[in-house]
Amino acid sequence: MKVATHHLRCTECGAVITGSAVNSIFRCPDCNGLYDVIYPWSPATGSSEANNHNLPNASALRWLWQERRTSTLPIDQSGVWRFRDLFPIVEDPANIVTLREGNTPLYDLPRCAKAVGLDSLLAKHQGMNPTGSFKDTGMTAALSVAADRKFEWVACASTGNTSAAMAAYAARAGLRSIVFIPEGKIAWGKLSQSMDYGALTIQLKTDFDGCVRILTDLVTRFPIYLLNSVNPYRLEGQKTPAFEILEQLEWQVPDHIVVPGGNLANSSALGKGFMEMHRLGLISRIPKISIIQAEGANPLYRWYMDSNRIMRPVTADTRATAIRIGNPASWRKAANVIDKLGGWCEQVSEQEIALAKAQIGAEGVGCEPASAVTFAGLKKLVALGKVTREERVVLILTGHTLKDSQYTIDYHRGELLTEAENAQISAEDQALHAALRKPPIVLEPDSDVVLHALESHMKLAQPV
Numbered sequence: 001m002k003v004a005t006h007h008l009r010c011t012e013c014g015a016v017i018t019g020s021a022v023n024s025i026f027r028c029p030d031c032n033g034l035y036d037v038i039y040p041w042s043p044a045t046g047s048s049e050a051n052n053h054n055l056p057n058a059s060a061l062r063w064l065w066q067e068r069r070t071s072t073l074p075i076d077q078s079g080v081w082r083f084r085d086l087f088p089i090v091e092d093p094a095n096i097v098t099l100r101e102g103n104t105p106l107y108d109l110p111r112c113a114k115a116v117g118l119d120s121l122l123a124k125h126q127g128m129n130p131t132g133s134f135k136d137t138g139m140t141a142a143l144s145v146a147a148d149r150k151f152e153w154v155a156c157a158s159t160g161n162t163s164a165a166m167a168a169y170a171a172r173a174g175l176r177s178i179v180f181i182p183e184g185k186i187a188w189g190k191l192s193q194s195m196d197y198g199a200l201t202i203q204l205k206t207d208f209d210g211c212v213r214i215l216t217d218l219v220t221r222f223p224i225y226l227l228n229s230v231n232p233y234r235l236e237g238q239k240t241p242a243f244e245i246l247e248q249l250e251w252q253v254p255d256h257i258v259v260p261g262g263n264l265a266n267s268s269a270l271g272k273g274f275m276e277m278h279r280l281g282l283i284s285r286i287p288k289i290s291i292i293q294a295e296g297a298n299p300l301y302r303w304y305m306d307s308n309r310i311m312r313p314v315t316a317d318t319r320a321t322a323i324r325i326g327n328p329a330s331w332r333k334a335a336n337v338i339d340k341l342g343g344w345c346e347q348v349s350e351q352e353i354a355l356a357k358a359q360i361g362a363e364g365v366g367c368e369p370a371s372a373v374t375f376a377g378l379k380k381l382v383a384l385g386k387v388t389r390e391e392r393v394v395l396i397l398t399g400h401t402l403k404d405s406q407y408t409i410d411y412h413r414g415e416l417l418t419e420a421e422n423a424q425i426s427a428e429d430q431a432l433h434a435a436l437r438k439p440p441i442v443l444e445p446d447s448d449v450v451l452h453a454l455e456s457h458m459k460l461a462q463p464v
Helices: 058-068 080-086 108-114 135-148 161-173 190-197 208-219 232-238 241-246 266-281 301-305 329-339 350-362 369-383 401-412 419-423 429-434 447-460
Strands: 005-011 016-018 036-039 106-110 122-125 153-157 175-184 200-204 225-226 254-261 288-294 345-348 395-397
Touching: 016 301, 036 225, 058 080, 058 106, 058 241, 080 241, 106 241, 108 232, 108 350, 108 369, 122 241, 135 232, 135 301, 135 429, 153 208, 161 175, 161 190, 161 225, 175 208, 190 200, 190 401, 200 208, 200 232, 208 225, 208 369, 232 241, 232 266, 241 266, 254 266, 254 369, 266 288, 266 329, 288 301, 301 329, 345 350, 350 369, 350 401, 350 419, 369 395
Parallel strands: 122 395, 153 175, 153 225, 175 200, 254 288, 254 395, 288 345
Antiparallel strands: 005 016, 005 036, 106 122
16 A cells, blocks of 8 residues: 655644545635645644654755756756655656746845845845746646646636746646636736636636635535645645755855735745754754735734734735735734744835835846835834844745836836825935836937936936
């Protein structure tokens, strides 16, 4: 009899089942909790230590992962599947679906570091994945499981990035995909991707959470594989950037990871990755993980500030469309990561997001608005003394700047914020905005006119 490579454990009641026994909505039938994927070396429920007799050899793993970098095999060239020893979730490796995702850059942001008062600041840019967002790392894992289990149809509800990733990987695997999106509440640049990759796109006259409700009902009636972040196999792929960060820092552990908070699976996945590295003896300590939400979509922040710790869904409203989620499915997993790793949760305004995005962009590193909440939130963490000058901080940038190009265009034209929002910006930040905005200059086709404009422009001071 074949021994199972993994099991699923309910994060609420601790019930353990085989991977093949999970229901179509990936929730525990006893308590409605979400599942985590566990392995023979995972700790027992309630234990802080791994089962030592099942631990892989840490030094051998490091050597193997490095050796795979020179391989020409697609699964070795993937920055996700290169680490497949720590998530054996696919029975037949031939069913692995990859677009060479992962291996994303870790950028230095010296001007942003100076602006916020840190000695250094790094950004792990997950927007450099094949479809332009961090969702690719999770989708390659979960969709490979769908292919391995012989599903024909896959589906997700999405604010944009998930749909793009799912449609691309489904197309690559020869599966058929369905996308449910909230009408008029996503960036069209993202939706264009799922259409291009052949997905059946259905707009519902509701918000993201309403789309999730409809999809959850449908997958209980038809053999459709659910690929939203409640699917625990998504998180197994999304934990691998933690491994990459450690490799890129030569296994020196950063002090703090700052993550955007939408449906909250990404922070959960990264926390799982770092904790697994610690259990395996690959690192001696675990970084803090802090989660930043937009003020208009801040249910976790409200939970964090509530002395009773009650999660209350909100009606989400933010221009950072990727995190416009009012009832996050993975909130308890994310809350556990904050509590276990000693991080914090903060919220930032639309004005703060816009300024942070422009400051990151001025470094030559573009990101979507939802990514910029990390830098906006970091400013607050530094001001509150929760991050000190000498700490090594890594921002997780989740999406590429071209995911929402209209946001960027509106910002530089001065059309993004309302008069009321502009009136709330401090004089200091108004000056920063003025220096950062670079709208196109319309001139007559006359060399003297152009030269005069250039001379005037060259006299202006560069923004810090």
